[in-house]
Amino acid sequence: MNFEYSDKVVKLQKKLNQFMEEVVFPNEKTYHKQMEQAENRWVSPPIMEEMKGKAKAAGLWNLFLEDPEYGAGLTNLEYAPLCEIMGRSPIAPEVFNCHGPNAPNIEMLVLYGTEEQKEKWLPQLLNGEILSCFSMTEPRVASSDALNIETSIIRDGDQYVINGRKWWSSGAASPNCKFAIVLGKSSTSGERHKQHSMVIVPLDTPGVKIIRTTPVFGYDRAPIGHAEIEFENVRVPVTNILVGEGEGFAIAQGRLGPARIQHCMRSIGTSERALEIICQRSMERVTFGKPLSEQGVVREWIANSRIDIEQARLLVLKAAYMIDKVGNKAAKKEIAMIKVAVPNMSTKVLDRAIQILGGAGVTDDFPIAHMWTHERGLRIYDGPDEVHRATIAKWELKDYL
Structure with a gap:
């Protein structure tokens, strides 16, 4: 590599x-x-x-x-x-x-x-004129097991009828958000991973209702935010389906790899900014007669942060390399590993930054507190650490069973 x-x-x-x-x-x-x-x-x-x-x-x-x-x-x-x-x-x-x-x-x-879907939505999205959201997680079921998702997408003639409730639909609260891509159940029979589909649902469709936005550690996350949405007898044309019925999980896997690379590398950038802030701050602040940068424990935290960031970056770059060379499926273990490793790394670095900054670290005088709330959430979003660790272990043990 x-x-x-x-x-x-x-x-x-x-x-x-x-x-x-x-x-x-x-x-x-x-x-x-x-x-x-x-x-x-x-x-x-x-x-x-x-x-x-x-x-x-x-x-x-x-x-x-x-x-x-x-x-x-x-x-x-x-x-x-x-x-x-x-x-x-x-x-x-x-x-x-x-x-x-x-x-x-x-x-x-x-x-x-489809060409019709691209023609309708892509130009505005690419120009930054509108936003979209992704509606997958549900408040009524444990969505860490995506097979639990219950929102129904049932065909009725030339339309699909959608019923269910979603949350963590990021961006939906913005008046500029024009549609959601909704994952729901289109069949109750056959292979379990072929029972779900994805459809495009314009947010001005009758029956779509924004219930609330959900704050994260007290931050409302405006103007993106995380919305809870109710879909009640929402009707959209069958032409709004992505690929076809039963292809929801296959599409999600195609979305998964690159998205994980992106948010993990952003987290590494966040960690680098935090390390830069604490290095500068530790040179300026004096405690017990010498700068914080000369205190042994602070030097240890700075050294460990540099080591942790470098290790995480290499793992993400390896995953990106593998996606490019062999595809998402063959890189699934690496994709799962970065999902666990990077948010854990970034929250550790940010926690050290808060400790070094002291009282200032938990205020908005520095971006650290806001960054920490986002990074801590990443240990849950797209599946909690425990689920990914269990999956990684299963793949690791496969050759020994």
């Missing part, structure tokens, strides 16, 4: 880093101030739209798409280091139209959408 970055990627890294330093970091405080003063917190503030315009003009737009017809034409391994740079700021991915769940939904439409 050769993880040396190509000239194309190196140029993009330099360009992206420069943009972050000149545009994103200086505007973080402006962004949060505008959000505090906004009449509608579910609409992106003016500074975001301004930064998006600059990102487009700089050619730093839709970098996540491997198909050159729609995006930068980068492989997973090529995009990974760029995703890490974006992960250094919580607001950065949206600046470049590379944020979830929009980016994975765009990828699904590119890979699995």
Whole structure:
């Protein structure tokens, strides 16, 4: 495995880093101030739209798409280091139209959408004019076992009728979110992994109701946020189905690998920002007659953080390399491993950062507290650590049984 970055990627890294330093970091405080003063917190503030315009003009737009017809034409391994740079700021991915769940939904439409579906939705998504959400998890069942999902998608003539309740539909609270990709049960017979389907549901369809948004550790996560949605006798044309009935889990697997690479590399970027902050802070603060940076335990935390970040990055790059070379299925163990390893690593680094910053670490004077709440959530989102560890162990033991 050769993880040396190509000239194309190196140029993009330099360009992206420069943009972050000149545009994103200086505007973080402006962004949060505008959000505090906004009449509608579910609409992106003016500074975001301004930064998006600059990102487009700089050619730093839709970098996540491997198909050159729609995006930068980068492989997973090529995009990974760029995703890490974006992960250094919580607001950065949206600046470049590379944020979830929009980016994975765009990828699904590119890979699995019909020409009609692409024509209707892709141009607006690619231009950053609208948002979309992904509705999979349900409050009434343990969704860590996706086979438990109960929302029904039943064909009635030339329509599908959808009934059920979803939550953690990120982005749905925004008036700019125009549709959800919904995973539900379309059959109760046959092979269990062939009983679910995915359909596109415009959010203005009768019967779709946003129940509430769910805060995370007290943060409402506006303007993206996490919505709970009720679908009551919602009717959509049969042409809104992705691929076909019973293909829901197969599509989800296609979405899974690249999305995990992206959020894991963003987490590594978050960890790098945290380590940078604590190194700078530890040089400035004096306790018991010497700088924090000269205290043994602080040096140990800094050293362990560097070791942890480097190990995690290599594992993610290996997973990205394998997805590119042999596909999601053959890379399934590596994909599962990064899902466990990276959020655990990032929460450890952020926890050390909070401890070194002291009282300031739990305030909004630094981005650390906000980052920690997001990273801690990643140990649950897309399946808890315990489920992934059990799966990894099963694959590991397979050759010995």
